[in-house]
Amino acid sequence: MKELKIQPIKNGSVIDHIPPGKALKVLRILSLPKKDITSIISAVMNVPSETVGKKDIVKIEDKELDPDESDKVALIAPHATVNIIRDYEVIEKHALSIPNELVNIVRCPNPSCISNSNEPISPRFKVISKRPPIKLRCYYCEREPADIEAQII
């Protein structure tokens, strides 16, 4: 029998089909680990997959991601899926979709943008194209960052 690299989880969320090598970035987008989450978080990279060759998986125990939270992940892993697990059973499975607006997820690469100064505002982007290549426009300076991944906070 094939040995499982990570054990199935009893309760929590599993983010599957993350492009290989991006598991840690996914965690960063979800602001994990954070202080109030003390459960086990596991990230596996380069897992062989029949459909896509290789993939990363992230498992967060005892935390059910709500769609608003997980949709941010679509920025770097548009084809990822989120499975909500209760008592070892998948009770919910959803594909990700990018929200219309991103607040505090991506920073504006324009050094003269007001969102990079000491004003009491968060970087805010309108999503102008949800299909790859994803296009964002800064709400303030209206510039479109070329490399979105590099600007993720």
Next chain:
Amino acid sequence: MLKDFNKECPTVNDIASKKGPVDQWQIAAFARRRPRVQIPTGPHLFCIVFPREGKRKDINTLFAFRNSMNLINKDVVSIKDFSNKEIGHVLDVAEKMIPVARGAKKSEMLKGKLLANLFFEPSTRTRLSFETAMKRLGGKVIGFDSSKGTSIEKGENIADTVRVVSGYSDLIVIRHPYEGSARLAAEFSKVPIINAGDGAGKHPTQCLLDLFTIRKEKGAIENQHVGLLGDLKYGRTTHSLASVLARMGAKLTCIAPQELQLPKEIIEECQERGTEPKLMNRLEDEIKNLDVLYVTRIQKERFPDPAEYKRIMSYYRIDKEVLGMGKKDLIVMHPLPRITEIASEVDSLPQAVYFKQAFNGVPVRMALLALILGGIK
């Protein structure tokens, strides 16, 4: 709540024949259920386009008030916030303001209103023309023209400054070196904001006065062949001008050295709006076809090699000889300040409209102030 409206949702015929009570939610609910009906997003949510022309007319009559040009308390941050109709309305009002702007007619339209000019960066024309516009309409002006000596120097941010000043005045005009600063100001202000230039970003009132000048001198904007000349890559005010001209139906030719040509995304924006900009390197190849020549400054600092700058400048200098190759009724515009790109011998020619253009800043800004502060509808 919307579910109920869905139940009571009227048919196209009900709406067109004005039967029964129809409110905006019902229209929205109706449109959602019929994919053929489009609801353009943005300020004209209720401008519904029906597949058949006759229906469209009826809807427009019925809901004309939703499309009415209500600019009261509107923030003017980017020209993109204005529809073509709204731009047309501002220009119409500006036209009526000309006698007042010249001082030939007196107006007390904005008596008792106070404008705050927050200029964190130096400006001559924009600040003075706002001040003139407000005073000609009977209003008063407070403000500063550099951050020197203000609380900004002590480290106060724009958000706080705007919050405080919005308690003192009825409208704020802001110029700040950071891009997007006017959008931020609009977020924190209780009173409307007009963007008077945010760094290398937007300058919507300049754009409006440029459009006003073209319309006034040529009679219309649609179908005019406009040549944009100079630094089209970095000058972002030319970007918004190109995009707005495209959506208003003008033909565009961009004349610039290869390295300073209009960026790809702006070209795409123009294409989306139905105009294919022609890209050229040399003015003399195209000048004979132009109705309007919009000249901008090529900044020396963009060229590491001074000899290269000199060479390029020689192609783009406008003088009597160059204008001789163009149409007789060609007009030459420039946002000013001009350095050497237009020879002073051109100033006395009928083609030179750049000083008129600078004057047009006053009636256009008067129109905006009057519309936003409710002096005129």
